[in-house]
Amino acid sequence: MKKNFLLIIFLLFTIVVAAQINGFKTSGSKTILTKLNTEWTFQPFGNYIIKTTIKNRHEKNGEQISNAVVLKPSLAKPVVTGADIKTVAYGKTITLNVSSAKVEYINNGTKVTATGAYLNNQYKGVTFLIADSTEQFYGAGERALPQNRRGRKLVLYNNPWYGYEYGADNLNYSVPFIMSSKGYAIFFDNPSKGYFDIGLSNPNALEAAFVSGELTYYIVFGKNADEILQHYQQLVGTQPIPPRWAMGNFISRFGYRSQAQADSVIQKMKEEQFPADGIILDLFWFGDSIQRTLGNLDWVNKTKWPNPKKMIADWRKQNLKTVIITEPFILKNTRTYNESLKYHAVDSLGNPYTLTDFYFGYGGIVDVFRKDAQEWFKKVYRTQTANGVSGWWTDLGEPEKHPSNLYHNLKDLGFKRLFKADEVHNIFGHYWNKMLFDYYTKEHPNTRLFHLNRSGYAGSPRYSIFPWTGDISRSWNGLKAQLPVILGMNLSGIPYTHSDAGGFTTAYSKDAELYTRWLELSTFTPIFRPHADALGDLNPPGSLDVPSEPALWDEPTKSIARNLIQLRYNLTPYNYTLAYQQAKYGKLLVRPMFYESFADSNLLKADEQFMWGDNILVAPVIKQGAVTKDIYFPKGKWWDFVRNKYYEGGQWITDSAAINEIPFFMKEGGFVPMVSGFNTMDKYNTSDLIIHYFPSAEKTYYEMYDDDGLTNKPLEKKQFELLQMSGQDKGGKVKLEIKSNGGKFKGRPNKREVQIYILDINTKPAIIKVNGKTIPIINEEMDWFRKWKPGAAIYIFEKKGVLILLEFTDKPLQIEMSK
Numbered sequence: 001m002k003k004n005f006l007l008i009i010f011l012l013f014t015i016v017v018a019a020q021i022n023g024f025k026t027s028g029s030k031t032i033l034t035k036l037n038t039e040w041t042f043q044p045f046g047n048y049i050i051k052t053t054i055k056n057r058h059e060k061n062g063e064q065i066s067n068a069v070v071l072k073p074s075l076a077k078p079v080v081t082g083a084d085i086k087t088v089a090y091g092k093t094i095t096l097n098v099s100s101a102k103v104e105y106i107n108n109g110t111k112v113t114a115t116g117a118y119l120n121n122q123y124k125g126v127t128f129l130i131a132d133s134t135e136q137f138y139g140a141g142e143r144a145l146p147q148n149r150r151g152r153k154l155v156l157y158n159n160p161w162y163g164y165e166y167g168a169d170n171l172n173y174s175v176p177f178i179m180s181s182k183g184y185a186i187f188f189d190n191p192s193k194g195y196f197d198i199g200l201s202n203p204n205a206l207e208a209a210f211v212s213g214e215l216t217y218y219i220v221f222g223k224n225a226d227e228i229l230q231h232y233q234q235l236v237g238t239q240p241i242p243p244r245w246a247m248g249n250f251i252s253r254f255g256y257r258s259q260a261q262a263d264s265v266i267q268k269m270k271e272e273q274f275p276a277d278g279i280i281l282d283l284f285w286f287g288d289s290i291q292r293t294l295g296n297l298d299w300v301n302k303t304k305w306p307n308p309k310k311m312i313a314d315w316r317k318q319n320l321k322t323v324i325i326t327e328p329f330i331l332k333n334t335r336t337y338n339e340s341l342k343y344h345a346v347d348s349l350g351n352p353y354t355l356t357d358f359y360f361g362y363g364g365i366v367d368v369f370r371k372d373a374q375e376w377f378k379k380v381y382r383t384q385t386a387n388g389v390s391g392w393w394t395d396l397g398e399p400e401k402h403p404s405n406l407y408h409n410l411k412d413l414g415f416k417r418l419f420k421a422d423e424v425h426n427i428f429g430h431y432w433n434k435m436l437f438d439y440y441t442k443e444h445p446n447t448r449l450f451h452l453n454r455s456g457y458a459g460s461p462r463y464s465i466f467p468w469t470g471d472i473s474r475s476w477n478g479l480k481a482q483l484p485v486i487l488g489m490n491l492s493g494i495p496y497t498h499s500d501a502g503g504f505t506t507a508y509s510k511d512a513e514l515y516t517r518w519l520e521l522s523t524f525t526p527i528f529r530p531h532a533d534a535l536g537d538l539n540p541p542g543s544l545d546v547p548s549e550p551a552l553w554d555e556p557t558k559s560i561a562r563n564l565i566q567l568r569y570n571l572t573p574y575n576y577t578l579a580y581q582q583a584k585y586g587k588l589l590v591r592p593m594f595y596e597s598f599a600d601s602n603l604l605k606a607d608e609q610f611m612w613g614d615n616i617l618v619a620p621v622i623k624q625g626a627v628t629k630d631i632y633f634p635k636g637k638w639w640d641f642v643r644n645k646y647y648e649g650g651q652w653i654t655d656s657a658a659i660n661e662i663p664f665f666m667k668e669g670g671f672v673p674m675v676s677g678f679n680t681m682d683k684y685n686t687s688d689l690i691i692h693y694f695p696s697a698e699k700t701y702y703e704m705y706d707d708d709g710l711t712n713k714p715l716e717k718k719q720f721e722l723l724q725m726s727g728q729d730k731g732g733k734v735k736l737e738i739k740s741n742g743g744k745f746k747g748r749p750n751k752r753e754v755q756i757y758i759l760d761i762n763t764k765p766a767i768i769k770v771n772g773k774t775i776p777i778i779n780e781e782m783d784w785f786r787k788w789k790p791g792a793a794i795y796i797f798e799k800k801g802v803l804i805l806l807e808f809t810d811k812p813l814q815i816e817m818s819k
Contacts, residue, residue: 125209233586244709255282474503615670669696
């Protein structure tokens with residue numbers, strides 16, 4: 001009888017779109033449709049986004065607790081026509097066709113069809129029609145799965161997974177955002193526990209369902225992944241430009257157990273001439289053991305950490321910024337447990353909830369939704385920031401242990417009832433992110449926040465988060481998992497995702513090849529942070545103490561790692577410009593090959609390579625023992641940085657890839673600026689600049705971003721400069737222009753010495769003119785280094801390129817070279 005009753009309830013509220021329309025009205029820019037017990041409200045957000053909220057009069061707990069959306073709705077009023085089928089037009093861009101059977105959302109020929117909504121005793125959800133057998137779906141957050149999610153049911157529940165490998169289907173950071181290869185995405189703004197069923201139960205249907213909260217979704221249109229994600233990030237916000245030091249190399253492990261140990265590693269890194277900009281301290285800064293110390297939140301062992309403030313200041317003199325870890329769990333018998341109790345999440349009776357099956361020990365979790373709990377927690381950040389800490393690492397923020405019978409108090413968000421853990425689970429980390437960001441905004445308004453974290457929600461990037469991919473297995477299947485996870489997160493609008501370079505978990509063998517290949521991949525990710533379990537006498541029996549720091553490896557691994565890190569530093573002008581492009585436009589740093597086009601099926605298949613920004617294609621080696629790599633090149637030519645030759649696009653090739661090589665290529669028409677000769681971001685400047693240009697018959701453009709690396713909100717304050725470049729190879733005559741937008745910032749070079757490296761030049765040019773004046777071309781075999789001065793060029797036969805050395809001030813440079 002109970003089963004039949006539930007079936008009746010399910011059928012009563014299922015497919016309400018198919019019910020007869022018994023109400024249709026407009027209110028401002030909203031269109032409101034009523035069917036049976038359900039009300040559908042539609043509202044546009046600009047020309048490419050439309051919001052739908054579905055409310056059923058029988059549902060409970062339909063509150064909207066998310067603050068993910070920051071874009072304001074459009075004011076344009078809809079134009080409604082039709083009788084049985086209502087056509088709702090919002091300007092010339094978005095149209096709705098509403099009938100008793102379905103709702104169609106249409107934009108520039110792209111159609112998304114909602115076929116039903118339902119409410120039962122477990123979930124509230126909505127279903128959509130999958131267009132055809134070729135439609136693919138991407139995103140949904142952190143999953144070590146193939147990029148195409150079709151044919152899977154994906155749980156939406158932030159989930160820690162220690163030692164995961166390729167195939168792990170639900171990790172630390174789920175995002176209720178799914179993108180289609182047909183030119184649209186759907187963002188379900190609901191942070192409660194839920195799922196996506198993407199053609200598994202019904203091959204023709206996409207279903208999204210949630211246990212609680214408001215059933216709201218946004219259809220986001222765009223001609224390609226680039227446009228879709230730019231529009232989506234207009235909706236939820238982009239990530240601010242990070243402190244430039246965050247894009248350098250970090251010294252990090254689990255974990256440094258004393259200042260003496262950390263100092264010895266720093267010294268070794270210096271002796272071996274490794275660039276570095278930060279040091280990260282794991283949980284041993286507040287205790288001597290892994291368990292039963294969460295909640296000390298202070299330097300407990302004065303023998304191992306005798307003077308933290310002086311230690312941090314001394315490291316800062318060595319250009320190292322200190323980052324320390326915190327967790328939201330406060331355990332019994334730690335220093336802050338008693339005083340924190342009144343700020344803990346509670347049980348059904350309102351008493352502080354005690355976790356009794358948590359790996360780290362008995363205790364509770366801070367209720368970060370409460371203002372008073374936030375203020376208590378901020379005292380920790382305030383105290384350690386005063387000690388000189390430059391950045392923060394928040395761990396276990398899924399939360400790692402979050403029983404369904406635990407409750408949170410959201411009164412400060414305007415809600416009177418207590419919320420079960422499953423209702424708020426996926427947004428707990430987001431509000432923790434917000435708390436830390438708000439603290440910096442208020443008390444350190446001139447400081448850019450560096451916040452290494454593990455979990456969040458849609459929109460968390462606007463709080464300056466740098467998520468890592470969790471506690472990955474130190475294995476080849478662990479490495480294989482990283483590119484799918486990083487790309488999946490980027491395709492979900494989380495742009496600074498990166499991994500523990502080299503792998504994290506306890507090692508039972510020392511695999512130099514694995515370590516090297518992992519660092520090669522990580523060189524072209526937003527954050528470069530080798531980090532691993534190396535606990536000494538705390539390691540499990542039979543395991544090895546394999547270091548994460550490259551200076552502690554043997555040759556040739558050490559030298560290969562040094563070269564990779566130096567390459568990363570050399571690429572800083574290019575990498576830092578990617579940060580600007582994300583903040584300004586919502587562009588990704590790590591991009592799938594199909595980022596600009598879904599049309600080429602080979603781009604959808606080329607899932608073991610990626611674009612690093614607009615102009616660099618990276619093809620990391622992720623298979624053990626491999627010395628070759630299969631690579632697909634999109635349309636156009638691609639310059640091989642390793643071998644100084646180009647490949648024609650539109651084909652697969654097999655390239656050699658020795659252990660000291662990572663295949664990476666420059667796009668035809670692309671510009672790649674570099675700077676060399678520095679080993680810390682504190683000494684970075686662009687007064688000596690190298691600009692690589694690969695000529696194209698099509699005129700191309702590029703902007704290089706520069707600022708002081710520290711000033712907060714540089715775009716709003718207009719404290720930055722753009723170097724604007726354009727180039728074209730027109731009938732054998734290469735023309736380039738470099739100019740400044742005139743922007744100013746502290747430390748801006750008044751004069752730059754610029755080396756312009758024009759690639760793919762097979763013979764010595766006939767003539768080169770700069771601003772109309774002919775300059776000398778020095779032969780390579782001559783004593784060119786001594787004679788090469790600003791206003792001269794050199795042809796390098798072996799590298800098939802021309803180097804032009806020029807002085808650049810505020811006056812534009814116009815270069816014309818005849819082959």
